[in-house]
Amino acid sequence: MITTENLTKIYTDGAPVRALEDVTLEIAAGEFVAITGPSGSGKSTLLNLIGTLDRPTSGRVVVDGVDVGTLRGNALADFRRERIGFVFQMFHLVPTLTALENVMLPLVPYRRGLKFRLEDRARELLEAVGLGDRLHHLPGQLSGGEQQRVAIARALINTPKVILADEPTGNLDSRAGAEIVALLRQLNRERGVTVLVATHNEVVAQAADRTLRLRDGRVV
Amino acid sequence: MEAARFIGGDKCISAIRVRVDGIDQLTPQAQSKIEAVASEIHRKTGLDVDIMVGSSPRPVLILRRSDPVELATGIPDLGYVEEWWVQKNVTLSYHRRIQSGHLLLITALLLTGGLFAADMAWADLLARQRTLALQKALGWRSSSLMTQTLRRALLSGLGAGAGGTALAASILALARHPLPSLPWLLGIPLLVTALSLLGSLYPALQAARVLPIPLLQMAGLRHRARRPERTRGRSGSFLLPARYALLGVARRWSRSLLAGLTAALAAGLLVLLVGVVTDRAGYLSGTLLGEYILVQVEGYHWMLVGVGLALAAAGMGNSLLAGVLERRRDIGVLKALGWRTVAVARLFLLEGAVLGLLGGVAGTALGLSVYLALYRSVGMGMVWALLAGLGVPVGGGVLAAAYPARMAARVPPVEALRAE
Numbered sequence: 171m172i173t174t175e176n177l178t179k180i181y182t183d184g185a186p187v188r189a190l191e192d193v194t195l196e197i198a199a200g201e202f203v204a205i206t207g208p209s210g211s212g213k214s215t216l217l218n219l220i221g222t223l224d225r226p227t228s229g230r231v232v233v234d235g236v237d238v239g240t241l242r243g244n245a246l247a248d249f250r251r252e253r254i255g256f257v258f259q260m261f262h263l264v265p266t267l268t269a270l271e272n273v274m275l276p277l278v279p280y281r282r283g284l285k286f287r288l289e290d291r292a293r294e295l296l297e298a299v300g301l302g303d304r305l306h307h308l309p310g311q312l313s314g315g316e317q318q319r320v321a322i323a324r325a326l327i328n329t330p331k332v333i334l335a336d337e338p339t340g341n342l343d344s345r346a347g348a349e350i351v352a353l354l355r356q357l358n359r360e361r362g363v364t365v366l367v368a369t370h371n372e373v374v375a376q377a378a379d380r381t382l383r384l385r386d387g388r389v390v
Numbered sequence: 391m392e393a394a395r396f397i398g399g400d401k402c403i404s405a406i407r408v409r410v411d412g413i414d415q416l417t418p419q420a421q422s423k424i425e426a427v428a429s430e431i432h433r434k435t436g437l438d439v440d441i442m443v444g445s446s447p448r449p450v451l452i453l454r455r456s457d458p459v460e461l462a463t464g465i466p467d468l469g470y471v472e473e474w475w476v477q478k479n480v481t482l483s484y485h486r487r488i489q490s491g492h493l494l495l496i497t498a499l500l501l502t503g504g505l506f507a508a509d510m511a512w513a514d515l516l517a518r519q520r521t522l523a524l525q526k527a528l529g530w531r532s533s534s535l536m537t538q539t540l541r542r543a544l545l546s547g548l549g550a551g552a553g554g555t556a557l558a559a560s561i562l563a564l565a566r567h568p569l570p571s572l573p574w575l576l577g578i579p580l581l582v583t584a585l586s587l588l589g590s591l592y593p594a595l596q597a598a599r600v601l602p603i604p605l606l607q608m609a610g611l612r613h614r615a616r617r618p619e620r621t622r623g624r625s626g627s628f629l630l631p632a633r634y635a636l637l638g639v640a641r642r643w644s645r646s647l648l649a650g651l652t653a654a655l656a657a658g659l660l661v662l663l664v665g666v667v668t669d670r671a672g673y674l675s676g677t678l679l680g681e682y683i684l685v686q687v688e689g690y691h692w693m694l695v696g697v698g699l700a701l702a703a704a705g706m707g708n709s710l711l712a713g714v715l716e717r718r719r720d721i722g723v724l725k726a727l728g729w730r731t732v733a734v735a736r737l738f739l740l741e742g743a744v745l746g747l748l749g750g751v752a753g754t755a756l757g758l759s760v761y762l763a764l765y766r767s768v769g770m771g772m773v774w775a776l777l778a779g780l781g782v783p784v785g786g787g788v789l790a791a792a793y794p795a796r797m798a799a800r801v802p803p804v805e806a807l808r809a810e
Contacts, residue, residue, distance in 0.1 A: 223726055223803045244730050250803075251728020262723045266637040271630055275724070278630050279733035328728070 171199040171364045172220055177229035179215050189215040191387040202358045204375040205368045207384035213368035214336050221254050221334045222246055234331045251276055255325030259337035261317040263309040270305040273323045295323040299353060315346030335367045339374060351377050495694050502655045502698045507589030509648040509705045511543055513712055515593040522600045532598035539594040547586025551579030635741040638713050649705040650749040653783045656698035657753025661779035663687055663695060665761050668771025699786055706745050707790035714798045721798050722805030731799040738795035739788050746787020754779035
């Protein structure tokens, strides 16, 4: 499902930082993989490159058979919208929109081509993550764990092939964190979506099928 | 006289208007020169002479006879018609009314400028909030922060005033138009500076109130949700962009209000002028605040409205841009979720339209009330006035949003992940 070949990323604003060096890996469809390593080891950079949020300095990323390096502009946006779901450490919900609206958000400008009613789908997903009674709450009125569930529901609205979660439990207490991990695991089993989680958290790593360890931008 | 006799024959002259050359001010010298000319006309022709200032007319019933050419082609006398004529013996008071009418328009424009200055000072404050917090943490007094803010307003006001006056003077010089006198040339920059200082009073007060701790901890501006706990009715996806735009305007309500007011003033003037031109043959007349006003709408008034609209657009653009900069993270998230560039840009163009519409509605209400206060009735032309009053600000808002929307569309998706 995901292949990287000799992936290297060097940040050049200021002193050059070799965030990722020569990373080659392969992740099969339906796998639940944890990426661990100390902060600064390149976990986020790897996820950003796979998620097409950033471009590699050199090397190749292939997701779902598409060489993402060949995509530009709208094609890149469409690729993300159609195949990738993001879950962020800081949740990144839009604070002025309700839970339901946040879940609908990725597809709002593109709702005309949809074969389902966007609002119904969003409602179903919120129910699936256990927030059926919080549809019209604003992010500020939800706990951290609940906000992250909304974010997961949002990541699922496009039925993605891959979910990329960057420290999804980093801003949560251990109990809420465990619930989020269990939820991701469940979605992975039930829906067959490939999940890639970058984390510090050993509990998360233990739940994964496989763990990739990064240090100083290299797989160890 | 010979020309009149040639055109009209012997007995059909009712009045001749004589404009005395070289008189452009009401001074005793001018007065005596005019009087000399008047007595000379009376002495040589035997006609009665009235001296008038200005040419602001009012309706007079006159008998309109056909001229020889019309008679020759069989057109009979037209009979009595109402025409706009200059009335006798009220010349000086007319002069004053004209002045007060112009003063009204100029005041409206100055008010627009003042609002714009306030808007800029506010934007400046927001941009410096973190620096101010740091200064406070380092031991600056509130009063020092306040004077610092006022000093910035003073400098920018002086700069803008001097620059603007120099620009206007050079345009006048290029057009070979006489320059205004020195007191004006010096006074206008001072007036602009005063406006700028006035506009920055409230921001300066806010600068003094900045707290050191919360701001240093905060990454950017706080996201505050101004929204009731539960949304009523259906929250369909169809209305979501419009609602987001409205919430965006509401989130920066103080800045939106300033920009909106500027737009409202310009829109109000526009409604008034369009109404006057379409329904009142271009004569703005009536009593406002106890002052009788009479102005003929000229190109220069449209220019005033144009300047007002330009200021409003700049203000709205500024406010919208601030909104974009504050929400870079939101925008990054949208991009990361797969929104195309165009979809993001459209969202912020919509926000401009919403802001313009709010200003337009307020301004149209304002213009309509002034119009009604003057005339107590409206004609069909008011339809155009209302269309212009609502449509022009909306168009201006969209135009003003062009650059902010472009900035928004350019936000890279990684922005969503930038560390706090």
